[in-house]
Amino acid sequence: MKKIIVSAVVLVSTFAFAQENDTIKSNNIEEVVVNGKYYKKYVEKEGSSSMRLDExxxxxxxxxxxITNAALADQQVTTLSDGVLRNVAGAQRLEHWGDMYTRVNMRGSRAAAFMNGVNVTTNWGPLSEDMSYVDHIEFVKGPSGFLMSNGEPSGIYNIVTKKPTGKNFNGSARITLGSYDLMRAETDIDSKINDKVAFRLNLMGQNKNSFRDYEFNDRYIINPSIKVKLSDKTTVIAEYLYQKAKMSEVGSAYVFTFDGYGTKPSSYTITDPGIDPTKVDNHTVNLNLQHQFNKYWKLTAQVSYINEYTLGSDIWPGMYQGNYMLRSLYHWEADNTMKFGQVFLNGYEKTGNVSHKILAGLDLGSKSYLADWNQGGMLDRYNATNDFTLDPDYNYWYNVNTHNYDINGSNPYSGPNNGYPAFNGTTPLSQRATPGGYIKQNYSGLYLQDELGFFDSRLRLTLAARYTNVNQNDYGTSKKADKITPRIGLSYSLDSNTSAYALYDQSFVPQAGFLRNNGSIKPITGNNIEIGLKRDWFDGKWNTTLSLYNIIKNNELTTDPNNTLNERYSLILGRTRVQGIEFDLKGQITKGLNAILNYAFTENKVVKTNTPEYTVGDRIAGYAKHTANGWLNYTFTEGQLEGFGLTFGGTYLGDRSTWTWGTDGALNMNDYVKFDAGMSWENTRVKLNLNVFNVFNRYLYSGSYYAWGGYYYYQAEAPRNWRFSIAYKF
Structure with missing residues (x-):
């Protein structure tokens, strides 16, 4: 761990003597200094080119x-699972597999994960995105036909990576220390070789333990990119991202108990110190070409390749004997390969007094996931003769009543009494994975949109349609689906800073599964109706968005509650409806005061049912009816305290729905309330930042009732903890 700190110090020392530029630049620290007054960029007026809309x-x-880089830096966010979602109304993270990947739910279902405009969502991924290579994050609520139609109608989030700007030498370095032995160093170098070639390099190394024993998460990132101006009209950007993660096994964050939620100390774990770490290697290559035909027409083409290899394990309850849980450990080897190609055309024309903003695009994608999780066994062994009386041969049991390991005091712990299961990887993964560990999807999509502008484009009518064809194989079941999904939008500028809008959009989700009656399974169809009001205040220094929406989903599958342990049958639920209100405010309210405030009301329930197991009015899993977030940052801009800042933030989740469908007799989760606070000091080169999270040391968790096992499982969050960072801009 010390090597990371030493390396970062060397980087800072070296760069201190590097070329300097008198102009203060916006980069990793995302600060702009104008006449000595500090302005933090919490507001973006336009999305990235990867969002295609060019508006x-x-x-x-x-x-x-x-979510801008300035907000992420102020909040000392390290990964997507690390507080990012407080910045978006109604978005929340559901517990699943610790910090390995982040499942984002909003508007009643999982939001698809995008990176630079391509859909990198998989059943078990992507690897939770690290903020060291992130320029900003775009959240698109509701169906997003201009990016995809074959996905949940809740929306998407798009990670936009840092790319060369073409400016003179520009960069930053940052060291972060924190609770649980957190040591993290990162640097961002942005420069140009000449007027036609620019490059950027992001490096990050992190060692981090946990408030739970034997749990850790170490990560390393190398992210070079190059931008080449082939001509005055054509530019190519090539980017490579390598991520290496080494962490405790999947499942180490879970608590399993018959007693309900929050019954054990937050430090509690069922993991074992002798389990080999889980390792993930991710390689991402992206090549983007943009050609500007003239000032009205632009062509963008992009190809992306992603390969993620995982070798690790998963700990979970194997069986119960009376009050004792015997743990099982299963090895997990997986290869996740994705290939994408897309080309889209943006243009502008006028016919009489009507303007046309045209978008036409073609998308091709291939995803292949191979996994072997069949090798493993019990870590613990039941001694029926002694009825759990411990002896030197049987010295390690897990007691469900006391929620503790019982370790024979006369013998030091030397590993689980049943030993660690062996892993055999001599047979190729492609043979071990099929059919139960094989997921494959090929899709193609064609999109066409015309935004018609009337009255000097004050009134804008969007007419669009997307044709998508999907061929999918999930664990041995194959499905094909294709659909044309329309999109109709209307936006009117009440003045130069205010607009009202209405939208109708569709999406569909191919499904694969088994019905007891061997019936056919149709894709989920999602219809979204949304209205809203947007306003920029005080020359765009801060803005607000208010939206109301209604999403109908048809033909959704759910697990058959009558399944036995080895059955995988599903039920066609019928129709569900999610509706809600969302409000977002962000930006500089007054000089020195920046705010991010949001609130969302969400209601997701069954409105038509095809099965007696679920009735009209039943709640759908995975959301909170009320979510509210706040982040306030005040920086003194003059006087003795110039550059000194204070921060306060909070998150509230009320009336939470558990991960799975509601079960009779299951307990409800408590409301989630968390507060954070911090202070900082900065000048044009240096920034010191200290944040304390979960200030009031509340017991925070999320989880569900597991009907098959008859117990509750949940994940606790960290108690009060802190982070301190030193950043230098050169």
């Missing part, structure tokens, strides 16, 4: 929220 957000008939 100011206030004119787009949809709720789109952007």
């Amino acid at each position: 100011e957000l206030i004119k787009i008939p949809q709720n789109i929220s952007i």
Whole structure:
């Protein structure tokens, strides 16, 4: 761990003597200094080119929220699972597999994960995105036909990576220390070789333990990119991202108990110190070409390749004997390969007094996931003769009543009494994975949109349609589906800073599964109706968005509650409806005061049922009816305290729905309330930042009732903890 700190110090020392530029630049620290007054960029007026729309957000008939790098840096966010979602109304993280990947739910279902405009969502991924290579994050609420139609109608989030700017030498370095032996160093170098070639390099190394024993998460990132200006009209950007993660096994964050939620100390774990770490290697290559035919027409083409290899394990309850849980450990080897190609054309024309903003695009994608999780066995062994009386041969049991390991005091712990299961990887993964560990999807999509502008484009009518064809194989079941999904939007500028909009959009999700009657399974169809009001205040220094939406989903599958342990049958639920209200405010309210405030009301329930197991009015899993977030940052801009800042933030989740469908007799989760606070000091080169999270040391968790096992499982969050960072801009 010390090597990381030493390396970072060397980087800072070296760069201190590097070329300097008198102009203060916006980069990793995302600060702009104008006449000695500090301005933090919490607001973006336009999305990235990877979002394809090529228009100011206030004119787009949809709720789109952007989280800037400045906000991420102030909040000392390290990964997507690390507090990012507080910045977006109604978005929340559901517990699943610790910090390995982040499942984001909003508007009643999982939001698809995008990176630079391509859909990298998989059943078990992507690897939770690290903020060291992130320029900003775009959240698009509701169906997003201009990016995809074959996905949940809740929306998407798009990770936009840092790319060369073409400016002179520009960069930053940062060291972060924190609770649980957190040591993290990162650097961002942005420069140009000449007027035609620019490059950027992001490096990150992290060692981090946990408030739970034997749990850790170490990560390393190398992210070079190059931008080449082939001509005055053509530019190519090539980017490579390598991520290496080494962490405790999947499942180490879970608590399993018959007693309900929050019954054990937050430090409690069922993991074992002798289990080999889980290792993930991720390689991502992206090549983007943009050609500007003239000032009205632009062509963008992009190809992406992603390969993620995982070798690790998963700990979970194997069986119960009376009050004792015997743990099982299963090895997990997986190869996840994705290939994408896309080309789209943006253009502008006028016919009489009507303007046309045209978008036409073609998407091709292939995803292949191979996994072997069949090798493993019990870590613990039941001694029926002694009825759990411990002896030197049987010295390690897990007691469900006391929720503790019982270790024979006369013998030091030397590993689980049944030993660690062996792993055999001599047979190729492609043979071990099929059919139960094989997921494959090929898709193609064609999109066409015309935004018609009337009255000097004050009134904008969007007419669009997307044709998508999907061929999918899930664990041995194959499905094909294709569909044309329309999109109609209307946006009107009440003045130059205010717009009202309405939207109708569709999506569909191919499904694969088994019905007891051997019936056919149709894709999920999602219909979204949304209205909203957007406004920029005080020359765009801060903005607000208010939206109301209604999403109908048809033909959704759910697990058959009558399944035995080895059955995988599903039920066709019928129709569900999610509706809600969302409000977002972000930006500089007054000089020195920046705010991010949001609230969402969400209601997701069954409105038509095809099965007696679920009735009209039943709640759908995975959301909170009320979510509210706040983040306030005040920086003194003059006087003796110039550069000194204070921060306060909070998160509230009320009336939470558990991960799975509601079960009779299951307990409800408590409301979630968390507060954070911090202070900082900065000048044009240096920033010191201290944040304390969960200030009031509340017991925070999320989880569900597991009907098959008859117990509850949940994940606790960290108690009060802190982070301190030193950043230098050169």
